[in-house]
Amino acid sequence: EKVAIEYLNLCDWDVEASIDYFYDTPVLVDDTLLEELYNRYKDPNKDMILVDGITLLCNDLEVDPQDIIMLVISWHMNASTMCEYSKMEFLQGLQELSVDTVEKFRDKISYIRSELNDENKFHDIYNFAFSWAKEKGQKSMALNTAIGMWRLLFAEKKCPLLDHWCQFLQDMTNNQERTVKFA
Numbered sequence: 001e002k003v004a005i006e007y008l009n010l011c012d013w014d015v016e017a018s019i020d021y022f023y024d025t026p027v028l029v030d031d032t033l034l035e036e037l038y039n040r041y042k043d044p045n046k047d048m049i050l051v052d053g054i055t056l057l058c059n060d061l062e063v064d065p066q067d068i069i070m071l072v073i074s075w076h077m078n079a080s081t082m083c084e085y086s087k088m089e090f091l092q093g094l095q096e097l098s099v100d101t102v103e104k105f106r107d108k109i110s111y112i113r114s115e116l117n118d119e120n121k122f123h124d125i126y127n128f129a130f131s132w133a134k135e136k137g138q139k140s141m142a143l144n145t146a147i148g149m150w151r152l153l154f155a156e157k158k159c160p161l162l163d164h165w166c167q168f169l170q171d172m173t174n175n176q177e178r179t180v181k182f183a
Helices: 002-010 015-024 030-042 051-061 068-076 087-097 102-117 119-133 145-156 163-172
Strands: 140-142 180-183
Touching: 002 015, 015 051, 030 051, 030 087, 068 087, 068 102, 068 145, 087 102, 087 145, 102 119, 119 145, 140 145, 145 163
Parallel strands: none
Antiparallel strands: 140 180
């Protein structure tokens, strides 16, 4: 309540502006706590967070690893590769989200999920998703991967033609492995 009143005062009691200001103003994070989080999830043999660390992060956040929220989190981290976070990606992403503990991260999940409803952010997330899902060094991806990404991205948007689109693409390939190029 105290924080809400503070932000309302800063924005002349404009509720919408106060909410925007609250979420857009970075909160200082504790670098030591960030480092501890990174070390909790990093691979013991490589200075990166890999699949096992991401699975542990999902468990701590109480989200399914295949939930679209993990894609949005990866977007925040500007992750270059699926199922990997470099130290810099992870730390900068958490700083951007003003998160330095698992509890704060868990509290941000609903806000992160709500970003999918912002058309501009959704556009950015969509573009990020296809770059992120491609294998390193590739300019295209397997059709099955592209279809999986479309189904993930549009699952909550109720896109009535999605199934028809995916079926059309699959029919066009005649059950052969093809790739789809996204420019």
